[in-house]
Amino acid sequence: MKLVNLSVKRPVGVIMVVAAILALGFVSLKNLTLDLYPDIDLPIAVVSTSYEGAAPQEVEKLVSRPIESSVSTIENLKVLQSQSQSGSSLVLMQFQNGVDLDSTLLQVRENIDQIGDALPEGAGDPSVLRFDPQQLPIMTVGLSGDSPEELQKIAENRLVPYFERQEGVASVSIEGGKKREVQVEVNRAKMAEYGLNSQSVIQALSSSNQSASAGQINKGQKDLQIRVTGEYKSVDDVKKTILQSENGARITLDQIANVKETYRTTNSIAEVDGKPAVVLSFLKKTDANTVQTANNISSAMKDFDELPNGVSMETVLDTSEFIKISIRSVFWNIILGGVFSILVLMLFLRSVRATLVIGLSIPIAIISTFTLMYFTGETLNVLTMGGLALGIGMMVDSSIVILENIVLYREQGYSMVESAKIGASELAPAVIASATTTLVVFLPIIFTNGIASQLFTPLALTISFALIASLAVSVTLIPMLSSKLLTKAFTNSGRRYWFDRFMDKVNDAYRRALRWVLKFRKTAIAATLACIAGSCALIPTIGTEFIPPSDQGQIQVSVNMPEGTAIEKTQEFTNRVTKKIEEYKKIIKVTNLKVGGGQFDIGSGSSDFASYTIQLVDPGDRDVSTQEAVEKLDDTLSDVPGADIQVSELDAGLGTGAPIQVKLNGPDYEVLEQLSSQVSYMIKDVDGISNPSSSTDEGRPEMNINVNREKAAQYGLSYQQVISQVQLAFNGQIATRYKQGGDEIDVRLILPEEDRQTISDLEGMSVQTPTGNLIPLATIADLNQVQGPQTLLREDQQPQVNVEAEVVGRDLGSVTDDVKAELDHLNFPDGYTYDIGGQAEDMRDAFSDLSLALVFSIFLVYAVMAIQFENFLFPFIIMFSLPATVVGITGGLFVTRLPFSLPAFVGIIMLAGIVVNNAIVLVDYINILRRKGYDRYEAILDAGPSRLRPILMTTLTTVLGMVPLAIGIGRGAEAQQPLAITIIFGLSVSSFFTLLLIPVVYTYFDDLSNKITSFFRKRVD
Template sequence: MKLVNTSVKRPVGVIMIVLAIIALGVVSLRNLTIDLFPKIELPVAVVATSYQDAAPQEVENLISRPIESAVSTVEGIETVQSQSQSGSSLVLMMFANGTDLDQALLDVRESVDQVKGFLPDRAGDPNIMRFNPDQLPVIWVGLTGKDAPALTEIADEQVVPFFERQGGVGSVTVEGGKEREIQLILDQAKLQQYGADAQTIMQSLRSANQSASVGNVEKGNKDLQLRVTGEFESVEDIKQTLVQTQTGATIQVEDVAEVKDTFKESSSMTLVNGKPSLVLSILKKTDSNTVEVASNVIEGMDEIKRDLPEDVNLEVVIDTSEFIQMSIDSVVDNILIGGAISIFILLLFLKSVRATVVIGLSIPIAIISTFALMYFTGETLNILTLGGLALGLGMMVDSSIVILENIYSYRQKGHSLVDSAIKGASELAPAVIASTTTTLVVFLPIVYVEGIASDLFTPLALAVSFSLIASLVVAVTLVPMLSSKLLSKAMEDSGRRYWFDRFLGWVNRKYKSVLKWVLKHRKTTIAGTVIAIAASLGLIPLIGAEFIPSADQGQMEIRVETDAGSSLEHTTEIVEKVNEKLTAYESAIETSYVTAGGGGFAMGGGGNQATYTMQLVPAAERDKTTTEIVQDIDEDLQTIPGAEITVSSMDAGMGMGDPIQIQLNGPEHEVLRVLSGQVVNEISSIDGVYNPESGASTGVPQMNIEIDDDEAAMYGLSQEQILGQIQLQFTGQVATQYREEGQEMDVTLLYPEDERSTISDLQDMKIQSPQGAVIPLEEVAAFKEMSGPVALQRQNQQPQLNVTSQVVDRDLASVVTDVENKLAEMQLPEGYSYEIGGQAQDMAESFADLALALVFSIFLVYAVMAIQFENFLFPFIIMFSLPATVVGVMGGLFVTGLPLSIPGFIGIIMLAGIVVNNSIVLVDYINILRRKGMDRYEAIIEAGQSRLRPILMTTLTTILAMIPLGLALGEGAEMQQPLAVTIIFGLGVSTIFTLLLIPVVYSLFDDLTGKIVGRKKRKKA
């Protein structure tokens, strides 16, 4: 080959190119984005709409349904879901994979615009956006110390602007802060005394707080802009605002109301490690590096702390980059360990430091080259792409080993160093290219895989492919060049490693005797293989299956839910009891962040809810896994009365949803609520089901006020007028805004709390008619106490309710089977049905896609070998090494106790391209010997013995380099463990079958071919 010839004769050029690639790789590595997982593209759009003070039923009928109908015709939509809750509607559209989401969002916007005019007047403008899983905080920072108002001012004025200036920071949100408000507490008696009402006061405040441009006048040769300024300059101005009463008298606001400069009533409470605190959640920019952003924020904390008051403390609550950094470090450590093992194996076989260096150089060069290729293809540095490098580590030296061995054989025949390098490399370069191609083509069917499996598989496939291509280029260029310069005395038999040579000789003799036996007992060998494959397939029910192994990230969540309608004070009391229980786990808990009354992760939470987000100490520093700690805490907290408490672990960064999600569908929400409770009871008894929950929240107690239109009309009142007065009395109303030192705050009219806290206050409330008459509310309204739903869900324009569950101590597939059996026994009413969603559905779809990819991969491997051999029979013989792989894969998963998962399935696909390489080497050499005139039997024995050494060398370097990943050493290694175990056991066992079964299959097919050819010859004769 010209490439080999040029590389040997122009060593300086090769070295310069290698140095340039290394420099490019190093620069690329510095600029690669570091993250935990590859970017998972979710084609999901969201339409969010507010509808103030509306019940969930109204929101569903007047907002959600019209929007659902409008967007359901948009091309590419697979599922439309809606959630209608008090005051807001959320409509989610899930598109088919591959949909152009930018165009889809334009189509959604056009569809929503068509119905926007038909929405109620009080409804806000629909907000249309894409759902981005990256838009989760990178780091949470707690601000503790002074009272909340002072902390809020410090956060708004100093901390937030400072953090937003840090590199890569997108936005900073403050939770738990106090919002300043000017409250006007109205005095009913004085209002009646002066003949004033709330509406008049509001109009007076708005009129007095205005500034506007009113035109221009000339002054000399200039135009002066005229501006009337009348905005409030102080709280005193608000107090002294003049109000014209209906009787014609003029009074000031302070005559009928107490003006208070205070803070809005807080609906939530935030605690960090048990102390009241503000929490700043920091989001990164879309293209920013998670680890770098977190580092910038943490470094900046030291700087800003110097400017804060002494009694104010700033501390990291949760840093998601910690686990990412530890995971990346552990994968890098595994790569280094695997690389060291590979180098040791090479040294053991080659008996030469120089020869080992020549081959060993292909590892760092291939890895560094891969970094450059990853950068230009837009991939991130994550545990899967680095895991791909770790997995491909042993395979990187395979091509170099084959080339070097052939160069050495020419050297032994007396050729010069340069001639040996050129002839040895050129002779086997086509075979090495074909062998590498069989490994690469298994990744091509990725185009048929969709969803999360594709998002995870593609970056790993690219990383492995890039590294193998780079190692192939090194094998046919750098290895021959270095061999011609460095191997003058390499690999000479000088007695070194003599013990290993004796061991290899013993292995070779044993193999020869076993090979002779299997060739004499071909039927027994075939039967034994079939029995082994059947037995391994019988292990499948015992192995089970799961979607993706969960990494022990040390994050957990506790959700506390008291009785519906409970006050924030009551929920806080329960939180304090939970805190007392958690003191027993202080050694395992690094930080704890709780939000009571909504906010944080508790989307839409009310005063009866509290959510803990907890970070445990690293896995290496605790005796128990996150799951075990979750179970222990859950058991302890169930003893707390008055609340429903759920403890669960969190898999941050993947966004895969609940392992089990049962979607109940039917025409009536109430029936679905009953059915969901029955389903929870039924599946609770299944082993492995943990914390089953119904999406049907307990109804919120509510008082329905039914206005008598006829009675109201007698007093000249409309329903809207009565509604406005009730709203003002019980929730207050913003009259205007007051600006002070660049800050804007609401000026709100309120009635005293003791006049708006009981049912009798509501019934006795004074309603003022347009004629000035004052009547109690109960004169024109009836009151009915009832329970109202918290939220109403729909999917594809039909009511839906979800039952979700975690899975513990069992594989997902077997638990799903038991759940489906339980559900099949339930007699659902006519018109009601269920579907299994969540990770269970994703697993089933991904496995189906990967199975199709496996079939195509096997076909492509056969096609490549057929091209290489220019024959259909020999590739067919080689393919017999594939079924035997099942024995190793299933046996390995069974021995290690790992269920089959997406990484494991990807390992099986990779094996389809790896295991045939040894068979190619063996069959190819048998054919070479037979062409030289050797008898078939002798050729098989000779080929087996002579190829045993390179087969063992390439197999051991591949397998042993993966041992660190197979042992799941370090943080986050759980993701690659099934993949590594699959390849280690699959390749190991298939190598044994390759060395023994393939010769038997070869001889059987050779006999069959001989009979067919002989029969044809006799017919011709």
């Protein structure tokens, strides 16, 4: 090849090119960003709409359904879901993969704008946004001090604006703390006496709290702006607001209302390590990097030195720490894998110089890969770095083959330069073809759709980049270095004679084994089939899962109090829970408690809910895993009566939802609720199911007010006027705002607290008519107490109820099968169905996509070999090395007790391109010897032992390079462990069968080919 000759003739040029590539690689490495997993770009849009004060049923009927109807006709819509809560609606649309979400969002906005007039009065403008299931807070910072009000002011006025200016930060939310407001508790009787109503009071407050420009006047040579100031400065200004009654009397606000400065009613309380605090949660921008953004926040925290005495700020949770630790662990696994590969080379090559020549291909290939990753927009994450660790042994395969051939010509008396030229040029085409079979298996992964493709395409690209770089090194740098360094290589001296004697014994044993299998061919085939059948019998015992969980050390404890529990009672209960959690303080780094606010980030939240986010100490400082800590905490907290407490492990990686989710669909919510109760009861006894809960479990008591429109009309009242007065009385209405010392204070009109506490207060509430008279609410409305849902779900415009559960102690696939078996015993009414969602659904879809990718990968490998051999028969023989991989794959997963998962599936696809390389080397050399005149039997007996050495070298370097990942050294290695184990066991066992089975298969097909040829010759004759 011209490239080989050029590299040998121009060594200085090669060195300069390599140096330039290394320099560019180091620059690229510095600019590559870190992340835990590759970004998963799912085409999901969400429409969020507020409807203050409305119950979930009203939100669904008046907001969610109209929005669903408007967007249901958009092309490529895959799933349409809605979630209606008290005061808010969330409509989620998932489109087909490959859809241009930017243009689709424009279509969604246009459709929503067309129904704007159909939405009820009081509903906010719908907000159309991208939805990212991974968009969780990347950092949580606690602000501690003595005064909750002061902490709230510091957070709102100084910290939030400061942090939101940092690069990568999208928004900062505040939990806990207290905010001042002015409450105007009106006296309805006095208002009626003066002929005033709530709207007139609100109008007076708004108009009195204004400043205006009144033109200009001249003063000498200057123009002075005239400004009339009338804005409120204090609560006393609010009290002195002038009201004009219908009879012309002028009164002040404090004559008809109790005006006081107090704290805004809150349904959210935050604590850090048991102490009251204000907690800041940081969301990153969609295109921002987690680690860089977290570093920017941490630097900003250090630079912010304006906190008052007694106020401190500390990091509660930082998801970037696990990312950095995981990347660091994989980096050291790469180093260890490289060391193991170098030791194998030293053992076989018996030369430091020869080992150095090949060993140089590893760092050059890795650093070159960083350059390609940078220019293709990839990030350094657990999977891409794992790809480098997995490919560390394969990077030297091409170089080994080239070097051995160069040395062979050197030993035959050729000069160093001629040996490098001829040896490299002779095998370069075969090396390129062999590397191509490994590369083509990744094409189907890259071009398939779904979460599996988005997760493992970066890994596939990384390994491909590394192999391409190592291939380029093998045909350029290796010949050049060989022509300069291998002057005394492969001389038989030193203490390594023992290994040569050992290899001689291995060759003899292998030759005897070959003679035996060639003599008893049927027995060899039967034994192979028996091994494959036995391995297939192990498959049901292995189980399946989606992605292996990582020990991130984060735990969530959810506390669900009885429906409608006041926030004070919820906080009293959490004090008991906190004491129980403190029993594990030796393994807990920090605890963040949020009381109230609800499980979701939309709506008004719930005072009967609380959640703990617990960060454990580093794994090296504790003797239990996160999962074991979850089980212990669950056992401890199960003894605390009075609430439903659920303990689960937090995984901030993929945001794929609950492991098990049973989606119940049908036309009636009441029937679905009954079915969900039955499903929860049935599956709770399934082994591995933990904390099953229904989306209807959060139902809470509510008071329904059914306004009689005809009676209301008799008093001159409309339905909307009645509702407005009830909302103002019990929830209040903000009439105006004013600034005081940099703070913006709300002025809220509301009934006195003693008049809005009990059901009797609601029933006896007075409604003011347009004439000024007061009538009891019960006169024009019926009041009924019911148990209403907190959240109403719909999918594809049909009601839905979900039952979710965690999986503990078993694999996801086995638990899913048992859940399906239980559900098959349940008689569903006509029109009602169920489906399994959550991670189980993601796993099913991903396995389906990868199965298709595997089929195409095998086809591409065969096609590449057919082109290489210019023959259809020999590639078919070589493909018989693939079935034997089942023995290694199932055996490896069974021995290590790891379930079959997405990484393991990707390992099988990689094996399709790796295991055939050994068979290619063996079959190709058999054909070469037969063309030289060897008998078939002698050709096999000679080719096998002569090719055993390079086969062992390439297999051992690949296998030992993956051992650190297979052992699972360090945090974050869990994601690659099944992949590494699949390749190690699959390649090892397949290599054994390749060396013995492929010669047998070769003889059978050769006999068949001879018979067919003989048959056609007779027909011709």
